[in-house]
Structure formats: C-alpha cells, structure tokens
Amino acid sequence: TTSFGFSYTGFITVPADGQYTFYTSSDDGSQLYIDNVLTVNNDGLHGVVEKSGVIGLKAGKHAITGLFFQNGGDKVFTVSYQGTGLAKQIIPAAALYRINVVANSIPTANAGADQNVAANTVTLTGSGTDADGSITQYQWTKISGPGCTITNATNAGTTVTGLTSGTYVFQLTVTDNLGATAADQVQVLVTIPATSGNKTVKVNLFGGSNPITDLQWNNWNLLAGANSSNFLYEDRTASTIKASLSGDLRIADNGTNYATASTLPPSAVLRYNSFATSQRELNIQGLNPSKSYSFEFFASRKNSGHKSVYAIGNLTDTINTDNNVTDVARFVNIVPDNTGSIKVSISRIGVYNYLGGFTITEQLATIATTAKIANANAGAEPVAPATKIFQGETLVEVNNNTVSVYPNPFVESFKVQLNQKAAGEYVMKLSASTGQTVFYKKVSKPASTVVETINVGNLTAGTYILEIISVANGSKSVHKVIKN
Secondary structure, three states: OOEEEEEEEEEEEEOOOEEEEEEEEEEOOEEEEEOOEEEEEEOOOOOOEEEEEEEEEOOEEEEEEEEEEEEOOOOEEEEEEEEOOEEEEEOOHHHEEEOOOOOOOOOEEEOOOOEEEOOOOEEEEOEEEOOOOOEEEEEEEEEEOOOOEEOOOOOOEEEEEOOOOEEEEEEEEEEEOOOOEEEEEEEEEEOOOOOOOOOEEEEEEEOOOOOOOOOOEEEEEHHHOOEOOOOEEOOOOEOOOEEEEOOOOEEEEOOOOOOOOOOOOOHHHHHEEEEEOOOEEEEEEOOOOOOOEEEEEEOOEOOOOOEEEEEEOOEEEEEEOEOOOOOOEEEEEEOOOOOOOEEEEEEEEOOOEEEOEEEEEEOOOOOOOOOOOEEOOOOOOOOOOOOOOOOOOOOOEEOOEEEEEEOOOEOOEEEEEEOOOOOEEEEEEEEEOOOOEEEEEEEEEOOOOEEEEEEOOOOOOEEEEEEEEEOOOOOEEEEEEEEO
16 A cells, blocks of 8 residues: 555663754654654655754653654655764664553652641651652642641642641652652641730731731631631631621722731731721620730721721720821720620721721730720729709819810801810710710810810711810810700
8 A cells, every 4th residue: 555654662762961863754744752742743745854853861761752654655764863972873773672561650659757746837858759760740739737838839848837736638749751640648737835925816807809818817708797707816726706897898998009018917907998987896705704805906098088986995096097007006904894795886087987907915914005005904984073064165174174165056066175184185085975976086285275176067966975085194074065
C-alpha cells in the first residue's frame, strides 16, 4: 500500500547535561516528542523536508516518540541529533532502548511524622521518591481542621501559620516525571495553652464581602442577621461572648483604600460601617458577671457632619466619625449585670450613627484612667439637688456652679450659658422624655463665661431634659427645656 502510518516509542540516552538539537527528515509528515514534549514538528503532505527543534536535557535516559505517515511518493523518515560532545548524526541504535512492558512505577510520598504542638505555627517536612524517574511536583493541602495558612504549598517542606487549638490533617501529593502521583497525610494536634493575661475578643462588622483576614478578629456579617454566633478570643480559643444589634442594619462601604493610616483598629475594620438614623442598642451577652471588662468601639465614614455617641449606663463617649482614623470610644471597669449582659446605646449627632467594630477585654484588675476614658469606678453619681422648674434662666444649680438656658420655651434653637463653672471640658446632652439622646456635644470652657447655641429645630414639640456634665469629675446639672 502507498498510504500508512506508524509510531516509534522508546527511550534515548544522552551523554551529558545540555541543549540538544533534534532533526527529522521525512516524506510525508512526521513529529518527534522528547519527554512528551513536541520537539520537531515536520507534519503535513510534502516531499523530503528536514526540520529541527532544540530541547534542554539532563544526562541519562529520556522518553522518545517518533510519528510518521506516508501518502504516496517516496518513503523517507530519519531522526538525527547533535549536542554536548555530539556532532550531528543519525541517532545510533546504541543510544536507543525499547520500552519495557512494565508500567511506570508509582512514586512514594512521605508527609512526615505526626506532630503535637503548643504554638500557632508548625513546620511540615515532606519528601518524595520515584524508583524509575524523578519527582517533579509537590503540593500541600489541608484536609481537615480549623483555619490556617500554608505559606509555601508547592515546596517539599513548608510552614503553616495561624493555627488554633484543634486537630489538623495535611496531605502532601507528589508527581513524577511521567505524571504518576502519590499522597501521604500527617496529623497535627495543636494545644495552645490558655493565656494568663487579659483575654480579648475583637469583632469586625461587615456586609458579607471582603471580611478582615487578620485571624485575631471575628467577622460579623450583619446582612446575615442581627444576632452573632459566639465569638473567638484573639488567640482563636472559644468564648461564650456573643452580641445582637437592634435597629437598622445597613452597611456603608468606605472603599478599598480607606483609612490606610489607621493602626487601632486595622484599616479593614473601618472600611465597612453599620449605620442608622435612629438610636440603636448593642447587647453584648455571655460575659462573666464576676469580672470587669474594657470596651473599645470603632467607627469612621467618608463624609462630614456626623458624630456617634456610645453610652453604657450613665457613661458616654463620642467619636467624630468624619474620616476618622484616631478617635476611639473607650469604657473601662464595666461589670455585666447578673445575666452576663452589657447594653450599649448608640445615638447620633448629625444624621447618622456608625459602628465598624469593637473589642471586649477581660480585666485582671481595676484600670486607672484619665478623664478621656469612661470609667465605671469614677465614683457614685452625685445626689440630684432640689429642682426649680420654671421657664427661662437658671433651672438647677449644683455646688453654686450656675448654668443659664434661654429662651425657654424655644422654637428652633436655644442657648446654654456656662457662668460660674470651672474651666474644663463639659458634655451637653439633650434627651427626650423616653430617655433617647437627641443631641450630644462636648465643649471646652475657658475661665470666662461661654455660650453655646443648640440648634434642634427638627425636634417635635414637647419637653426635653438637658444635662451639663463635667468630664473631669462627673458632676452635672439637669434642666428642663420645652420646644413649641
């Protein structure tokens, strides 16, 4: 017959490492593969044509396959080579070997001995062998266990970070030069001892995408529900602490490059913020009623004209959320109620209140504080003085420090005049009869009299309570104001 085809398959031995040029001369088409790589493509219908290709080879044996077809005319197919120490020549029979009928031997993988560790990192040392070839690829994967990071998954040896207490199983898969694979597994038992210091829960609020990747932080997806699951401590051990948030659960996104200067908290915590126009309550549960806790609240928004007021009992702290990267609301020495709960009120100055994240720390002892930090042990609230209820001028006097409020009643705004009060910082807090905070502002008073204008024309008509609170010592005066 004048039309046929065949293939030659076997092995070729090259004497040294180097670049080798292979040639095929054929009539009609031919192809030459070295180690399953197409090295010379001389395919097609044609007379005698020589083509070549170059490939780098290690000294030793390599797979070779020659394909040829004939479709009339002359019948020609030769294969030549040249390279390190070899002049161009037809490949001699002494350099060619037949394929044994025995199949490629499966390689062997060794993932190393099982380990017990008491740290959040571990080193895995694996290896692979192949009786009739070489190992060309390693791949580590986690089969089971809590979250972690495999740093160099394609190396024979690798380090795993971010471990928490629990049992892990890792698998090493090796691949030989002919594509055969084998796998072996190793078990790592992690027992991280409980910390003897303050234990902290860190919580990031987000909307279902781009959670924080720092394993010290919990991700609470508010769009999945207003009730969280139990949080983990920053060392990834379990806690009984969880939270719920009432009111609006909308999420604002400040963008990928927002607050990059922030370090407390990380910028990723400030990217997404839950926001609302009405007062909300964050209920933190699962605390130990016999312990004291510290709280930090974080909020920031890429806009202007908004502050968020956080209150625990009669303690308050305010964050100016406008492009904020430094301001934090802090409370210390807070003791939960007998059910293990703390309720945090979140209100606004401006249009919106925000919450991006928070931390909860178990205290080992009472914390001494400055006036900036809301302190539950700052002293008992002063006994309220007798109240003189009438319209205009001074309504309540505390320790002869006089405050004037006028006009009263008011329509759009009223003025607060701090007369004999000592120089320092004061909080002006206006509340509805329901207890909801509708206005909050911190002012700095010099030694002289100071006057602040309170613009609250958007309020409904009714009676409101104004508190003037000294940041330095917590003393306060209470006033009734009426909006027509």
